[in-house]
Amino acid sequence: MSTLKALGFLLSIAAGPALAQGAGLGKPLTEADIKAWDIAVLPDGSNLPPGSGTAAQGAKIYAEKCLACHAEGGKGGGSPGATPLVGGAPLTNGIETAKTIANYYAYSTTLFDYIRRAMPFNMPRSLSDNEVYALTAYLLVLNKLAGENDVMDAKNLPLVKMPNRDNFIIPYPDRI
Numbered sequence: 001m002s003t004l005k006a007l008g009f010l011l012s013i014a015a016g017p018a019l020a021q022g023a024g025l026g027k028p029l030t031e032a033d034i035k036a037w038d039i040a041v042l043p044d045g046s047n048l049p050p051g052s053g054t055a056a057q058g059a060k061i062y063a064e065k066c067l068a069c070h071a072e073g074g075k076g077g078g079s080p081g082a083t084p085l086v087g088g089a090p091l092t093n094g095i096e097t098a099k100t101i102a103n104y105y106a107y108s109t110t111l112f113d114y115i116r117r118a119m120p121f122n123m124p125r126s127l128s129d130n131e132v133y134a135l136t137a138y139l140l141v142l143n144k145l146a147g148e149n150d151v152m153d154a155k156n157l158p159l160v161k162m163p164n165r166d167n168f169i170i171p172y173p174d175r176i
Protein backbone atom coordinates (compact mmCIF):
# COMPACT_ATOMS: atom_id res chain seq x y z
CA MET A 1 0.00 0.00 0.00
CA SER A 2 1.44 3.40 -0.92
CA THR A 3 1.87 5.94 1.83
CA LEU A 4 -0.92 8.08 0.39
CA LYS A 5 -3.37 5.19 0.24
CA ALA A 6 -2.44 4.13 3.77
CA LEU A 7 -3.06 7.66 4.98
CA GLY A 8 -6.42 7.73 3.26
CA PHE A 9 -7.33 4.42 4.86
CA LEU A 10 -6.42 5.66 8.32
CA LEU A 11 -8.31 8.89 7.78
CA SER A 12 -11.41 7.01 6.68
CA ILE A 13 -11.33 4.95 9.86
CA ALA A 14 -10.93 8.07 11.94
CA ALA A 15 -13.70 9.94 10.10
CA GLY A 16 -16.19 7.06 10.38
CA PRO A 17 -17.72 7.70 13.79
CA ALA A 18 -17.56 11.48 13.38
CA LEU A 19 -19.52 11.36 10.10
CA ALA A 20 -22.07 8.96 11.50
CA GLN A 21 -22.78 11.47 14.24
CA GLY A 22 -23.31 14.26 11.69
CA ALA A 23 -22.38 17.86 12.02
CA GLY A 24 -25.39 18.69 14.15
CA LEU A 25 -26.79 21.13 11.60
CA GLY A 26 -30.41 21.58 10.49
CA LYS A 27 -33.38 19.75 11.95
CA PRO A 28 -35.19 16.57 10.95
CA LEU A 29 -38.16 16.90 8.59
CA THR A 30 -41.52 16.26 10.22
CA GLU A 31 -44.44 14.43 8.57
CA ALA A 32 -46.15 17.82 8.21
CA ASP A 33 -43.13 19.30 6.41
CA ILE A 34 -43.19 16.48 3.90
CA LYS A 35 -46.97 16.62 3.46
CA ALA A 36 -46.79 20.31 2.56
CA TRP A 37 -44.55 19.50 -0.41
CA ASP A 38 -46.09 16.18 -1.37
CA ILE A 39 -48.86 17.63 -3.53
CA ALA A 40 -48.53 15.66 -6.77
CA VAL A 41 -51.97 14.51 -7.94
CA LEU A 42 -52.00 11.34 -10.03
CA PRO A 43 -54.18 10.67 -13.09
CA ASP A 44 -56.58 8.48 -11.12
CA GLY A 45 -57.11 11.26 -8.59
CA SER A 46 -54.82 9.87 -5.89
CA ASN A 47 -53.68 12.61 -3.56
CA LEU A 48 -56.51 15.01 -4.47
CA PRO A 49 -57.31 16.93 -1.28
CA PRO A 50 -60.73 17.24 0.37
CA GLY A 51 -62.85 20.17 -0.80
CA SER A 52 -64.96 21.08 -3.84
CA GLY A 53 -65.90 23.89 -6.17
CA THR A 54 -68.22 24.87 -9.01
CA ALA A 55 -67.74 26.85 -12.19
CA ALA A 56 -69.84 29.73 -10.83
CA GLN A 57 -67.51 30.05 -7.84
CA GLY A 58 -64.53 29.69 -10.16
CA ALA A 59 -65.70 32.51 -12.43
CA LYS A 60 -65.55 34.96 -9.52
CA ILE A 61 -62.07 33.85 -8.45
CA TYR A 62 -60.92 33.93 -12.07
CA ALA A 63 -62.02 37.56 -12.43
CA GLU A 64 -60.06 38.49 -9.34
CA LYS A 65 -56.89 36.42 -9.69
CA CYS A 66 -56.43 35.20 -13.26
CA LEU A 67 -58.11 37.54 -15.71
CA ALA A 68 -55.35 40.16 -15.71
CA CYS A 69 -53.01 37.70 -17.42
CA HIS A 70 -55.25 35.16 -19.15
CA ALA A 71 -57.89 37.66 -20.34
CA GLU A 72 -61.67 37.45 -20.54
CA GLY A 73 -62.93 33.88 -20.89
CA GLY A 74 -59.39 32.45 -20.80
CA LYS A 75 -58.63 33.65 -24.30
CA GLY A 76 -55.05 34.50 -23.37
CA GLY A 77 -52.80 37.24 -24.62
CA GLY A 78 -53.52 39.44 -21.60
CA SER A 79 -49.88 39.50 -20.58
CA PRO A 80 -46.81 38.45 -22.50
CA GLY A 81 -46.45 34.68 -22.34
CA ALA A 82 -49.83 33.99 -20.71
CA THR A 83 -51.19 31.09 -22.67
CA PRO A 84 -54.83 30.76 -23.72
CA LEU A 85 -56.74 28.48 -21.36
CA VAL A 86 -59.60 27.79 -23.74
CA GLY A 87 -59.86 26.08 -27.11
CA GLY A 88 -56.93 25.15 -29.30
CA ALA A 89 -56.46 23.85 -32.83
CA PRO A 90 -56.52 20.08 -33.35
CA LEU A 91 -53.08 18.65 -32.62
CA THR A 92 -52.13 17.60 -36.13
CA ASN A 93 -48.48 18.31 -35.59
CA GLY A 94 -47.02 17.83 -32.14
CA ILE A 95 -44.42 20.51 -32.64
CA GLU A 96 -46.13 23.28 -34.53
CA THR A 97 -49.61 23.30 -33.02
CA ALA A 98 -49.82 25.27 -29.80
CA LYS A 99 -50.73 22.92 -26.97
CA THR A 100 -53.65 23.85 -24.75
CA ILE A 101 -55.67 22.31 -21.95
CA ALA A 102 -58.34 21.02 -24.33
CA ASN A 103 -56.15 19.77 -27.17
CA TYR A 104 -53.25 18.38 -25.15
CA TYR A 105 -53.77 17.52 -21.47
CA ALA A 106 -54.28 13.80 -20.99
CA TYR A 107 -55.85 14.03 -17.53
CA SER A 108 -58.21 16.50 -15.89
CA THR A 109 -56.34 16.04 -12.62
CA THR A 110 -53.28 17.67 -14.25
CA LEU A 111 -55.25 20.90 -14.46
CA PHE A 112 -55.90 20.84 -10.72
CA ASP A 113 -52.29 19.97 -9.95
CA TYR A 114 -50.93 22.68 -12.24
CA ILE A 115 -53.14 25.47 -10.94
CA ARG A 116 -52.48 24.54 -7.33
CA ARG A 117 -48.71 24.42 -7.65
CA ALA A 118 -48.04 27.15 -10.24
CA MET A 119 -50.82 29.75 -10.42
CA PRO A 120 -51.31 32.67 -10.09
CA PHE A 121 -47.95 32.99 -11.80
CA ASN A 122 -46.89 35.77 -9.44
CA MET A 123 -48.23 34.06 -6.29
CA PRO A 124 -48.01 30.26 -6.60
CA ARG A 125 -49.35 28.09 -3.74
CA SER A 126 -51.56 30.94 -2.54
CA LEU A 127 -54.93 29.38 -3.51
CA SER A 128 -57.03 27.26 -1.15
CA ASP A 129 -57.98 23.77 -2.31
CA ASN A 130 -61.62 24.86 -2.71
CA GLU A 131 -60.49 27.74 -4.94
CA VAL A 132 -58.44 25.35 -7.06
CA TYR A 133 -61.43 22.99 -7.46
CA ALA A 134 -63.63 25.94 -8.45
CA LEU A 135 -61.11 27.27 -10.98
CA THR A 136 -60.66 23.78 -12.41
CA ALA A 137 -64.44 23.46 -12.79
CA TYR A 138 -64.62 26.89 -14.46
CA LEU A 139 -61.88 26.11 -16.98
CA LEU A 140 -63.40 22.71 -17.78
CA VAL A 141 -66.78 24.35 -18.42
CA LEU A 142 -65.23 27.07 -20.60
CA ASN A 143 -63.67 24.25 -22.62
CA LYS A 144 -67.02 22.43 -22.77
CA LEU A 145 -65.54 19.44 -20.97
CA ALA A 146 -67.86 19.55 -17.96
CA GLY A 147 -71.42 20.63 -17.24
CA GLU A 148 -72.10 24.09 -15.83
CA ASN A 149 -73.45 22.78 -12.55
CA ASP A 150 -70.97 19.95 -12.04
CA VAL A 151 -69.33 20.02 -8.63
CA MET A 152 -65.65 19.21 -8.89
CA ASP A 153 -64.13 17.27 -6.02
CA ALA A 154 -61.81 14.31 -5.46
CA LYS A 155 -64.49 11.93 -6.73
CA ASN A 156 -65.84 13.77 -9.79
CA LEU A 157 -62.76 15.43 -11.22
CA PRO A 158 -60.93 12.22 -12.26
CA LEU A 159 -64.08 11.14 -14.13
CA VAL A 160 -63.71 13.98 -16.65
CA LYS A 161 -62.12 12.47 -19.73
CA MET A 162 -59.86 14.81 -21.68
CA PRO A 163 -60.19 14.77 -25.49
CA ASN A 164 -56.54 13.93 -26.09
CA ARG A 165 -56.42 11.15 -23.50
CA ASP A 166 -56.09 8.23 -25.91
CA ASN A 167 -53.36 9.79 -28.03
CA PHE A 168 -50.73 9.28 -25.37
CA ILE A 169 -48.69 6.11 -25.28
CA ILE A 170 -48.37 4.89 -21.72
CA PRO A 171 -44.98 3.21 -21.34
CA TYR A 172 -45.68 1.81 -17.86
CA PRO A 173 -49.44 1.19 -17.55
CA ASP A 174 -48.96 -0.62 -14.26
CA ARG A 175 -47.64 2.55 -12.66
CA ILE A 176 -50.77 4.63 -13.29
Ligand code: HEC
Nearest residue numbers: 065066069079081082083099100101115119120121122135
Ligand atom coordinates in the same frame (compact mmCIF):
# COMPACT_ATOMS: atom_id res chain seq x y z
C1 HEC B 1 -49.13 37.24 -13.65
C2 HEC B 1 -49.73 36.56 -14.76
C3 HEC B 1 -50.59 35.34 -14.49
C4 HEC B 1 -51.62 35.20 -13.59
C5 HEC B 1 -52.16 36.24 -12.61
C6 HEC B 1 -52.13 33.87 -13.78
N1 HEC B 1 -51.43 33.22 -14.75
FE1 HEC B 1 -51.76 31.31 -15.41
N2 HEC B 1 -50.15 31.45 -16.63
C7 HEC B 1 -49.33 32.57 -16.76
C8 HEC B 1 -48.21 32.24 -17.61
C9 HEC B 1 -47.07 33.18 -17.97
C10 HEC B 1 -48.38 30.88 -17.99
C11 HEC B 1 -47.45 30.03 -18.83
C12 HEC B 1 -46.43 29.46 -17.88
C13 HEC B 1 -45.43 28.57 -18.52
O1 HEC B 1 -45.59 28.17 -19.67
O2 HEC B 1 -44.46 28.21 -17.81
C14 HEC B 1 -49.62 30.43 -17.38
C15 HEC B 1 -50.14 29.16 -17.54
C16 HEC B 1 -51.33 28.72 -16.98
C17 HEC B 1 -51.92 27.42 -17.21
C18 HEC B 1 -51.34 26.32 -18.09
C19 HEC B 1 -51.94 26.44 -19.48
C20 HEC B 1 -51.49 25.35 -20.42
O3 HEC B 1 -51.80 25.45 -21.62
O4 HEC B 1 -50.86 24.37 -19.98
C21 HEC B 1 -53.07 27.37 -16.47
C22 HEC B 1 -54.05 26.21 -16.39
C23 HEC B 1 -53.20 28.64 -15.79
N3 HEC B 1 -52.12 29.44 -16.12
C24 HEC B 1 -54.25 28.97 -14.95
C25 HEC B 1 -54.28 30.15 -14.19
C26 HEC B 1 -55.29 30.43 -13.21
C27 HEC B 1 -56.47 29.51 -12.87
C28 HEC B 1 -55.00 31.65 -12.67
C29 HEC B 1 -55.70 32.36 -11.55
C30 HEC B 1 -55.69 31.73 -10.26
C31 HEC B 1 -53.81 32.13 -13.33
N4 HEC B 1 -53.40 31.20 -14.24
C32 HEC B 1 -53.21 33.35 -13.06
C33 HEC B 1 -49.54 33.81 -16.18
C34 HEC B 1 -50.47 34.08 -15.21
